[in-house]
Amino acid sequence: RESSGFKAFSTVCPHLGCQVFWEAENKRFFCPCHRGIFDENGVATGGPPRDGGQNLPEVPVTVDSDSGVVYLEVKDVQGRDT
Numbered sequence: 001r002e003s004s005g006f007k008a009f010s011t012v013c014p015h016l017g018c019q020v021f022w023e024a025e026n027k028r029f030f031c032p033c034h035r036g037i038f039d040e041n042g043v044a045t046g047g048p049p050r051d052g053g054q055n056l057p058e059v060p061v062t063v064d065s066d067s068g069v070v071y072l073e074v075k076d077v078q079g080r081d082t
Contacts (some may be wrong), residue, residue: 009029020056
Protein backbone atom coordinates (compact mmCIF):
# COMPACT_ATOMS: atom_id res chain seq x y z
CA ARG A 1 0.00 0.00 0.00
CA GLU A 2 1.27 3.44 -0.93
CA SER A 3 0.02 6.92 -0.19
CA SER A 4 -1.26 7.09 -3.79
CA GLY A 5 -3.05 3.72 -3.59
CA PHE A 6 -2.10 0.09 -4.01
CA LYS A 7 0.78 -1.53 -5.85
CA ALA A 8 0.87 -5.26 -6.64
CA PHE A 9 3.42 -7.58 -8.20
CA SER A 10 3.36 -11.00 -9.79
CA THR A 11 4.27 -13.79 -7.38
CA VAL A 12 6.06 -15.66 -10.17
CA CYS A 13 9.84 -15.28 -10.09
CA PRO A 14 11.06 -14.11 -13.51
CA HIS A 15 14.19 -16.28 -13.17
CA LEU A 16 12.63 -19.74 -13.49
CA GLY A 17 8.96 -19.30 -12.55
CA CYS A 18 9.04 -20.34 -8.89
CA GLN A 19 6.65 -18.82 -6.34
CA VAL A 20 7.95 -15.77 -4.47
CA PHE A 21 6.53 -14.69 -1.13
CA TRP A 22 6.56 -11.53 0.94
CA GLU A 23 8.76 -11.51 4.07
CA ALA A 24 7.23 -8.70 6.12
CA GLU A 25 9.98 -8.80 8.76
CA ASN A 26 12.62 -8.21 6.04
CA LYS A 27 10.41 -5.99 3.83
CA ARG A 28 11.24 -8.02 0.75
CA PHE A 29 9.97 -10.64 -1.65
CA PHE A 30 11.94 -13.89 -1.55
CA CYS A 31 12.20 -16.79 -3.99
CA PRO A 32 13.37 -19.95 -2.20
CA CYS A 33 14.30 -21.83 -5.40
CA HIS A 34 17.53 -19.94 -6.07
CA ARG A 35 17.46 -17.37 -3.26
CA GLY A 36 16.19 -14.52 -5.42
CA ILE A 37 15.50 -11.32 -3.49
CA PHE A 38 13.31 -8.38 -4.53
CA ASP A 39 12.70 -5.15 -2.63
CA GLU A 40 9.25 -3.72 -1.84
CA ASN A 41 9.15 -2.16 -5.33
CA GLY A 42 9.76 -5.49 -7.05
CA VAL A 43 13.35 -4.62 -7.97
CA ALA A 44 15.75 -7.58 -7.90
CA THR A 45 18.42 -7.03 -5.26
CA GLY A 46 19.93 -10.50 -4.90
CA GLY A 47 20.46 -13.88 -6.49
CA PRO A 48 20.05 -14.82 -10.16
CA PRO A 49 17.22 -12.31 -10.78
CA ARG A 50 19.54 -9.42 -9.82
CA ASP A 51 22.32 -10.80 -11.99
CA GLY A 52 19.90 -11.02 -14.93
CA GLY A 53 18.16 -7.68 -14.28
CA GLN A 54 14.85 -9.52 -13.83
CA ASN A 55 12.43 -7.52 -11.67
CA LEU A 56 8.97 -8.66 -10.57
CA PRO A 57 6.34 -7.48 -13.05
CA GLU A 58 3.81 -5.03 -11.64
CA VAL A 59 0.18 -6.17 -11.77
CA PRO A 60 -2.52 -3.60 -12.62
CA VAL A 61 -4.71 -2.70 -9.62
CA THR A 62 -8.17 -1.10 -9.65
CA VAL A 63 -10.10 -0.04 -6.55
CA ASP A 64 -13.88 0.33 -6.67
CA SER A 65 -14.38 3.57 -4.75
CA ASP A 66 -17.99 2.71 -3.88
CA SER A 67 -17.36 -0.72 -2.36
CA GLY A 68 -13.65 -0.50 -1.52
CA VAL A 69 -13.05 -3.79 -3.34
CA VAL A 70 -9.53 -4.14 -4.78
CA TYR A 71 -9.24 -5.87 -8.18
CA LEU A 72 -5.99 -7.30 -9.57
CA GLU A 73 -5.55 -8.09 -13.26
CA VAL A 74 -4.34 -11.67 -13.43
CA LYS A 75 -3.21 -13.48 -16.58
CA ASP A 76 -3.24 -17.21 -17.17
CA VAL A 77 -0.11 -19.08 -18.20
CA GLN A 78 -0.65 -18.14 -21.87
CA GLY A 79 -0.83 -14.43 -20.95
CA ARG A 80 -4.59 -14.09 -21.45
CA ASP A 81 -6.72 -12.02 -19.05
CA THR A 82 -8.70 -14.13 -16.58
